[in-house]
Amino acid sequence: MAFDAHGDVSDEALMVLYANGDRHAALALTRRVTPRVLSYAARLLGGDRAEAEDVAQETMLRLWKIAPDWRQGETKVTTWAYRVATNLCIDRQRARGRRRQMALDDAPEVADAAPGAEGRLQDAGRMAALEAALRELPDRQRQAVVLRHLEGMTNPEIAAIMEIGVEAVESLTARGKRSLSAILSGRKADLGYEDDGDAG
């Protein structure tokens, strides 16, 4: 990929440049927005990489189409993209029905691993367990938890994406975390947290 010639230009200004035929703006937006949308979609879809890539491409496709009508100052590009990606993920999940839930027992065993590899396996097991637990959350709680704790967004930003109030975001996030704790509590020993606690 070529050098991003618009390093200091805002996403919103890039949209205008793109609509005016600036090819560098197309490249800059691709490099800025696509990874974030992919990451978010992958986490909402429980780690399904292929599905997440489809969502990311479709989201960006809609972004290109709306560019000529983009109004600066109304919505941030990332907010718009997260919102579209959210809807696409929900549509896909509903269309396919509830995804086959990965049983926590499918997570890689951390025991009987070679020294050195044990840590990586344990990490992989924890991530798989977290993804499985996230999939069990109601859609809105999962979105709020992913945006807040995995994408690192602020509550006002999440409120804009989910089109709800900040207090509702806080409530969804808190309930989501409580649900995650409950789901994962039975796996604490398998996930190695007792060992971590003893060590720390």
Add this chain to the structure above:
Amino acid sequence: MQDDDLDRLLAAAAQRPIVPSEALMERVLEDALRLQPVTPRPSVRPRPGLIARLAGLLGGAPALAGLGTAAVFGLVLGYYSPTTLDYLTGTTTDTAEFFPEADFLTTEG
């Protein structure tokens, strides 16, 4: 599970990058360039020539035609003798004396 454990797990998950493949980035960029609006270039009108610009200064083609007609008519009037002009206009030339008593001024002696 304790809140601290969950927070650590979420923090660890947030640190795991999900890097888009090169193929995805190329597909997205391909879409972007395919759908990018083409800004119409302003049409370049040829610059008018010297005669056209002069005609414009004088008021355009109609004014130029009127001016030309007047000029030709002026030449005709100047070329032909007064007799012809009388013939053309159907009039005769009269001589008027404004100071009949002043003839002595032009006679010698």
